[in-house]
Amino acid sequence: MKILWCITGAGQFMEESCRQMIKVSETSRVTVVFSEAGYEVTRMYGLLEEVEKRFTDIVLEKKQGASAPLVGRLSKREYDKVVVSPCTANTVAKIVHGIADSLVTNVVAQAGKCNVPVYVYPTDSKKMQKTRLPVTIDAIKCRKCRPCPSLENCPTGALYVSDGVRVDLTECRGCGMCVTSCKYGAVELGKEIAIECRDLDVKNAEALKGIPGIKVLIDLSEIEVK
Numbered sequence: 298m299k300i301l302w303c304i305t306g307a308g309q310f311m312e313e314s315c316r317q318m319i320k321v322s323e324t325s326r327v328t329v330v331f332s333e334a335g336y337e338v339t340r341m342y343g344l345l346e347e348v349e350k351r352f353t354d355i356v357l358e359k360k361q362g363a364s365a366p367l368v369g370r371l372s373k374r375e376y377d378k379v380v381v382s383p384c385t386a387n388t389v390a391k392i393v394h395g396i397a398d399s400l401v402t403n404v405v406a407q408a409g410k411c412n413v414p415v416y417v418y419p420t421d422s423k424k425m426q427k428t429r430l431p432v433t434i435d436a437i438k439c440r441k442c443r444p445c446p447s448l449e450n451c452p453t454g455a456l457y458v459s460d461g462v463r464v465d466l467t468e469c470r471g472c473g474m475c476v477t478s479c480k481y482g483a484v485e486l487g488k489e490i491a492i493e494c495r496d497l498d499v500k501n502a503e504a505l506k507g508i509p510g511i512k513v514l515i516d517l518s519e520i521e522v523k
């Protein structure tokens with residue numbers, strides 16, 4: 298079984314998606330496709346290093362340019378299925394409205410033309426959802442230590458001072474060094490929060506179910522491991 302696994306920029310379901318993709322790769326050949334946001338968000342949650350270590354065939358939106366030549370592989374029937382997990386509300390909206398102006402939406406559109414089944418695990422599919430945040434700094438718990446050990450120990454220089462200590466997530470690799478460096482528990486990675494999704498996004502996720510060739514996943518274990 299050959300699978301084209303697309304990762305878009307969602308924190309929700311990101312860890313589960315990467316874990317399931319690794320599990321599936323034990324019995325199937327997996328090519329990983331990252332949207333630009335997907336690559337950044339995977340890094341923020343500290344998962345990118347492991348994905349890059351385990352997978353050799355990784356396709357980046359940044360390197361594909363605007364025309365997404367990767368999709369030619371679908372025309373050549375190189376893959377048995379496409380998985381989009383996690384799938385952001387942004388990518389869901391584009392798929393539902395027939396837009397193909399990004400790498401992942403091009404993959405989905407081409408899969409539809411080539412009769413390759415697409416499995417989508419959308420975020421924002423229910424009104425109330427739980428999700429986890431990347432690195433956050435609690436301004437109340439922060440004792441404003443100078444020097445700040447979390448900032449000093451950050452290997453990528455992602456922490457900086459501006460009205461308290463802040464994190465530049467575009468520089469963060471989610472290594473957690475800042476978390477263990479703060480003895481006051483002011484820095485957290487993976488803090489759980491509740492979010493209220495927009496009705497529009499919930500509606501789009503529902504509309505996905507009506508698109509021929511697309512199966513909306515309720516649970517990631519529906520991606521067979523064989």
Ligand SMILES: Cc1cc2nc3c(=O)[nH]c(=O)nc-3n(C[C@H](O)[C@H](O)[C@H](O)COP(=O)(O)O)c2cc1C
Pocket residue numbers: 304305306307308309332333334335338341384385386387388399420421428431466
């Ligand atoms: C840390 C972080 C987490 C995010 N989580 C989500 C999410 O769970 N669902 C979502 O729809 N967008 C989420 N976003 C926003 C998307 O990354 C953004 O809309 C992006 O443009 C999506 O592009 P893509 O669909 O091409 O990957 C998140 C952004 C960040 C920085």
